[in-house]
Amino acid sequence: MPNSDLNNLIADVREQVLYLQELGVETIALSGELSVESRELRAESPERLRIPNLRSKIANSEAISNFRSEIPDIKPVRTKTPESKPAGSRLASLPSLSKLSGSGPVRTKVDQGGPSEMENAPTTLNAAELLSLPEPTETIEQIRAEIGPDCTRCKLSDLGRSKVVNSTGNFNADLMFVGEAPGADEDEKGKPFVGRAGQLLTKIIESIGLTREDVFIGNINRCRPPGNRAPEMDETIACKPYLKREVAVVRPKVIVVLGATAAQNLLETKVPIGKLRGHFHDYLGVKVMPTFHPAYLLRDPHKKREVWEDMKIVRDYLNTQG
Numbered sequence: 122m123p124n125s126d127l128n129n130l131i132a133d134v135r136e137q138v139l140y141l142q143e144l145g146v147e148t149i150a151l152s153g154e155l156s157v158e159s160r161e162l163r164a165e166s167p168e169r170l171r172i173p174n175l176r177s178k179i180a181n182s183e184a185i186s187n188f189r190s191e192i193p194d195i196k197p198v199r200t201k202t203p204e205s206k207p208a209g210s211r212l213a214s215l216p217s218l219s220k221l222s223g224s225g226p227v228r229t230k231v232d233q234g235g236p237s238e239m240e241n242a243p244t245t246l247n248a249a250e251l252l253s254l255p256e257p258t259e260t261i262e263q264i265r266a267e268i269g270p271d272c273t274r275c276k277l278s279d280l281g282r283s284k285v286v287n288s289t290g291n292f293n294a295d296l297m298f299v300g301e302a303p304g305a306d307e308d309e310k311g312k313p314f315v316g317r318a319g320q321l322l323t324k325i326i327e328s329i330g331l332t333r334e335d336v337f338i339g340n341i342n343r344c345r346p347p348g349n350r351a352p353e354m355d356e357t358i359a360c361k362p363y364l365k366r367e368v369a370v371v372r373p374k375v376i377v378v379l380g381a382t383a384a385q386n387l388l389e390t391k392v393p394i395g396k397l398r399g400h401f402h403d404y405l406g407v408k409v410m411p412t413f414h415p416a417y418l419l420r421d422p423h424k425k426r427e428v429w430e431d432m433k434i435v436r437d438y439l440n441t442q443g
């Protein structure tokens with residue numbers, strides 16, 4: 122490998138180590154000649170670089186292979202063979218309807234080999250929902266306009282919410298993040314994930330070489346519940362259909378759903394987040410990765426490690442999608 126490539130590669134790895142540290146990975150065993158001191162790295166590399174294809178760079182480098190092999194790795198996800206997708210079409214990634222025939226509740230196993238208890242913890246989705254990802258006959262702007270700035274479809278409009286917080290980001294994103302409901306900062310600014318949890322979400326996004334502008338970010342509920350309580354069922358029933366319509370327009374390849382409330386809501390399950398995370402699930406034909414909510418990570422930074430593992434699964438899957 123030419124020296125300049127090797128230097129670039131080492132710079133990339135350094136940046137990745139910084140991100141890992143920011144996400145809470147405290148120790149990474151390094152072997153062989155490569156020795157990286159975190160304090161040196163901080164001093165040398167104050168600016169972050171984007172690393173879209175670090176995985177392939179690492180895979181191609183003998184010098185780095187020891188580094189890679191000593192990061193405790195995740196189980197490989199056995200993804201379905203990606204169906205070929207005509208240029209410009211986002212519909213081809215949806216499952217064939219004929220595979221989803223039948224009526225009544227369909228019990229869908231989490232779709233990628235997880236621990237055995239997961240096999241006993243299926244996610245229950247109903248057939249109508251599985252079948253009914255709407256055709257994208259509208260735009261995100263039209264959906265926002267229909268919701269309106271003064272939505273009164275649920276009682277949160279009377280309970281102190283100041284702004285309806287619509288989803289934001291790239292309307293053609295491959296990756297979407299879904300949270301629970303806006304907090305105080307979001308309620309004030311009218312944008313999702315702009316407070317402390319949002320700043321951590323930005324780092325999580327950047328840890329896989331993307332920016333906030335690359336992804337689409339929304340919440341199951343668009344209005345802040347009083348005292349940041351969990352949204353109630355009637356509130357979610359009023360709001361969630363708009364998220365579903367947005368998913369139908371954006372047609373992301375993966376949805377990362379943040380926290381127990383949002384994950385259980387989206388997947389219509391009561392399985393705890395600790396068991397849901399780490400594996401892909403299905404929402405209307407879109408792969409869903411549940412993970413811990415960034416607000417929870419602020420309270421328990423040790424959980425960042427698991428989020429990083431989940432994000433690696435997402436990154437690796439997206440990399441296979443071209």
Ligand code: URA
Pocket residue numbers: 300301302303304307312313314315318319340416
């Ligand atoms: N928490 C969420 O679930 N959503 C936000 O937008 C902000 C914090």
